[in-house]
Amino acid sequence: MDKFKDLPDSDGFFGDYGGKFVPETLMYALQELEDTYSKLKDNNEFFANVDKDLKQFVGRPSPLYFAKRLTKYHGGPKIWLKREDLNHTGAHKINNTVGQILLAKAMGKKRIIAETGAGQHGVATAAVAARLGLECHIYMGANDIQRQSLNVYRIKLLGATVHAVKSGAAILKDALNEALRDWVTNIEDTYYIIGSVTGPHPYPMIVRDFNAVVGRELKEQSIELFNKFPDAIIACVGGGSNAMGVFYPFLEEDVKLVGVEAAGSGIKTGKHAAPLNDGKPGVLHGAKSYLMQNDEGQVIDTQSISAGLDYPGVGPEHSHLKDSRRATYIAVDDVEVLKAFHNVTRLEGIMPALESAHAFAALEHLVKDFSKNANLVVNVSGRGDKDINIVATMGGISLD
Amino acid sequence: MESLLIRLELKLNTLKANARKALVAYLVAGDPDLESTLELMHGFVSAGVDVIEVGVPFTDPIAEGPIIQSAHDRSLKKKITLKKIILLVEEFRKKDSNTPIILMGYLNTFLAYAEELNNIHNRGVDALLIVDIPGESNLNEVGIYNKSIASISLVSPTTSLSRVDGICKSSSGFIYYVTLRGVTGSEDLDIKDAKQNIENIRTKTILPIMAGFGIKTSKDAAYLSEVSDGVVIGSSLVEMIHRASDKKDYKYIYNYLNEISEAINK
Numbered sequence: 001m002d003k004f005k006d007l008p009d010s011d012g013f014f015g016d017y018g019g020k021f022v023p024e025t026l027m028y029a030l031q032e033l034e035d036t037y038s039k040l041k042d043n044n045e046f047f048a049n050v051d052k053d054l055k056q057f058v059g060r061p062s063p064l065y066f067a068k069r070l071t072k073y074h075g076g077p078k079i080w081l082k083r084e085d086l087n088h089t090g091a092h093k094i095n096n097t098v099g100q101i102l103l104a105k106a107m108g109k110k111r112i113i114a115e116t117g118a119g120q121h122g123v124a125t126a127a128v129a130a131r132l133g134l135e136c137h138i139y140m141g142a143n144d145i146q147r148q149s150l151n152v153y154r155i156k157l158l159g160a161t162v163h164a165v166k167s168g169a170a171i172l173k174d175a176l177n178e179a180l181r182d183w184v185t186n187i188e189d190t191y192y193i194i195g196s197v198t199g200p201h202p203y204p205m206i207v208r209d210f211n212a213v214v215g216r217e218l219k220e221q222s223i224e225l226f227n228k229f230p231d232a233i234i235a236c237v238g239g240g241s242n243a244m245g246v247f248y249p250f251l252e253e254d255v256k257l258v259g260v261e262a263a264g265s266g267i268k269t270g271k272h273a274a275p276l277n278d279g280k281p282g283v284l285h286g287a288k289s290y291l292m293q294n295d296e297g298q299v300i301d302t303q304s305i306s307a308g309l310d311y312p313g314v315g316p317e318h319s320h321l322k323d324s325r326r327a328t329y330i331a332v333d334d335v336e337v338l339k340a341f342h343n344v345t346r347l348e349g350i351m352p353a354l355e356s357a358h359a360f361a362a363l364e365h366l367v368k369d370f371s372k373n374a375n376l377v378v379n380v381s382g383r384g385d386k387d388i389n390i391v392a393t394m395g396g397i398s399l400d
Numbered sequence: 401m402e403s404l405l406i407r408l409e410l411k412l413n414t415l416k417a418n419a420r421k422a423l424v425a426y427l428v429a430g431d432p433d434l435e436s437t438l439e440l441m442h443g444f445v446s447a448g449v450d451v452i453e454v455g456v457p458f459t460d461p462i463a464e465g466p467i468i469q470s471a472h473d474r475s476l477k478k479k480i481t482l483k484k485i486i487l488l489v490e491e492f493r494k495k496d497s498n499t500p501i502i503l504m505g506y507l508n509t510f511l512a513y514a515e516e517l518n519n520i521h522n523r524g525v526d527a528l529l530i531v532d533i534p535g536e537s538n539l540n541e542v543g544i545y546n547k548s549i550a551s552i553s554l555v556s557p558t559t560s561l562s563r564v565d566g567i568c569k570s571s572s573g574f575i576y577y578v579t580l581r582g583v584t585g586s587e588d589l590d591i592k593d594a595k596q597n598i599e600n601i602r603t604k605t606i607l608p609i610m611a612g613f614g615i616k617t618s619k620d621a622a623y624l625s626e627v628s629d630g631v632v633i634g635s636s637l638v639e640m641i642h643r644a645s646d647k648k649d650y651k652y653i654y655n656y657l658n659e660i661s662e663a664i665n666k
Contacts, residue, residue: 021507021532023463025581028558167469173460180462185582187558283508283532284460296481297512299459 004251004326007317012201015323017316020200022286025184029192034202036107041209046102053098054213057131058088060095062214064221064377069347070360076367077231077374082218082246084381085352091382092211092242093124097193099210101128104191111190112136115179117144117172117238118308118355119151120382121195126158136160139179141171144307151386169301172238172311176285196239197315200286204244204315211245218377219249226375232256234366235379236358237329238273238309240318242381247327256328259318260362262304263331273302275314276322276329289316305334305390306354308382332361338394340364341384353382354390408500408526408550408573411450412608412629421664422630423448424610425637425657426504428455428471430480432645434488440641440650441492445499447654448661453529453632454489456482456505463531465585467635471642482513486523493524502552502573504529511543521548527573528552535559535567554578557593561600568605575607577628580614585635589614595627618663625664633660 007014020030040046054060062083071079084092097114104112112129115138116122122138129136138155142164145152155162168174176199183192197204197211222230233250235243237259247257264272272278275290282291284299292300292312304310321327332340337354340361345351352360359378370376384391392399415422425444429437441452457475461468482503489501503510503520507530510517517528527550533542535553550573555564558581568575577598580590598609611624612632621631640653 020534022534023531023556024535024554025463025556025558025578027534027563028556028560031560167473168459177460177462181465181583184463185586187581282511283506285462286532291508293508293512295512296483297458297509298476299508 004321005248007320008201008205014317014320016281017289017319018201018204018287020286021283021288022200023184025187026200029183029187030200030202032107033103036103037202037206040103040106046106049102050099054095058094058098059086060213061217062086064218064225067348070344073343073347074363074367076372077370077376079363080230080375080377081350082214082377082379084214084242084379085350085356085383089120089124089127090385091120091124091353092214092245093121093195094127095213095245096195096207096210096241097121097124097128100193100206101132104134104193105132107191109189109191110134111186112193113139113179113182113190114193114195115139115172115175116195117141117175117310118306118353119144119148119155119386120308122155122160122162123151123158125193125195126155126160129160130158137163137182139163139165139175139182141169141175142166143170144172144175147390148307148386149389171302172307173299180285196241197244197317198239198285198287198313204287204317207241208244208248208317211241212248214242214245214379215247215249218246222375222377229253229255230377231370231374232258232366233377233379234258234260234359234362236260236309236355236381237276237314237318238262238311238355239313240315242379244315244317246379251326257321257326258362258366259327259329260358261329261331262306262309262358263333264303264305266333267331271303272331273304273310273312274331275312276318277331281319284313287316289319290314290322305337306358308353308355309358330362330365332358336361336364338391341391350380351384352380353384354387356381407498408451411498411500412574415450416608416629421625422450422608422610423657423661423664424451424453424612424630424632425449426453426455426632426634427637427641428457428468428475429485429488430457430475430478431471431638431641432474433478434480434484436645436648438488438491442495443650443654444657445496447657449657450630451500451502453502453504454485456485456503456509458506458509461506463583465583465635467585467639471638482509483516486516486520486525489524500526502527502529504531506530506532507542514543517544518546521546526550529576536563536570538570552576555601557581557590557597564601565604568601568607571607573607574629575601575605575609576632577601577609577611578613579611579624582614584613586614589620591620591623594624598627618660621660622663622666631664633657
């Protein structure tokens, strides 16, 4: 079997998952992207530019922080936080957009499109497009526009156009459909910056590679701060880009990897967004992967307190890591997540995004498996400022 | 038992022998309901349609424009499944054993019924057109093992000539040339490119080539039929069916198809 780190194969598969399941018109654009990326991948100058932007524009490296009071609260292993919430624009999403915008530039594309759920990827895309003076269009579900209004305004301030998508349940999945339709229509001058490790090959690989800076930094920082690699890394999984970015450099190391999905109202209710826990393999948005679907092969509506995890699919590499048991995937529900959000905010003075709060909520289930000497790292994928309206509403407080 | 792949080949060969162009018509199964779909299918044939493409609804039809998307949604609200659509085809076959039928849709819905697909050639289905599989793939490579049905692939204006060869080799029935860069029903029909691109495809295959996506008027149909072996009409029919769905009086649709059939065979 191929080593995990050597995947995907040349057809874009991670084991049984991945591939390029797209309408024919897009095949040419995917090939063009793949060719460009494979040329630039070994180009030191290209990556020197990416690194420079990560340092000066994003503010990397993000710190590895010891969460003293949270450690005490759980009473078990040492808990460390990888602070992606401190990145410019507020989440890990910018790692990917900084890289992909340079690919777009190398390909001479003048127009940038993206989908967004929580709005973080929309903001991160609009920011890099603004910086290069490129026309930018963000597709966002009409329901997400309502629940993430702060980010919508940020995207507009950055000069991008926000397109409200009203089809389906008007959430992330539907925004992706519409972005793909835009791309099919404007294929020649448009670059599509996919925001997660989802979609057709080569996107899952490219988005992972650009996010892998998180895991590479963590390798150095963990050696520096506690003299060995972490015993476990915990990250939330919607499409799964923050998780894949922090997992990837550790795939061949003896480190437990835990992905946390959104159980929404509870796995048993069926109202959730946890395809790895309660879905089955299928094909959506260009790739084969675990999928929330009914017996007729129709994609079913998802539910989660966090717009960024409210997606019926998941990156194909996660499906492969699940089947091969290299990573473990659990799910936590909205109630647990909200509790974890408040807990971390009060104990550490850090307000995590509701997406990242899923990883914190998982600690309740995980700490018992580790000794006091163990080191657990939670990837804090983003900050929670965008979510204060939701948190207030859930607490019965009106901010108007 | 004779392979029903023959029905589609026979139809297209006969048209060619008579120097006629094929009229392929698309509709979404179950929009507005299955009884209407059955009525429309027979009506299409009487109006001069040679091949029928039956759309299988999917929640996330990424190659479709708003008209066909809405039809998929309406069909799903009626709880239309692939299973019911195969029964519909069997019903159609009771009165019509000559008109080839293609099921067009997205891979995930076909995979959900992979076993049921094994014998659909005996139940009246002649071909599958799966919009989201790479054209070079054979059906068995994506998990559909029926070797007695045709697999129709799309070639678009952006398909490189180097790939056309592989796509044609894994296709049967006909090649579907996409006449625009965009989703179904778009406005920017790419007539100029079509001629050259179809000529390029012809150097790679002896299969007939149909042109479709965005053809609405008999003028466009007439022009494209000059450079191809026939045309596919989709979105405009779906829209007309929807507009007539209250009174279920589909006569004006049959007139429209009649007009196109005559225009492509002048």
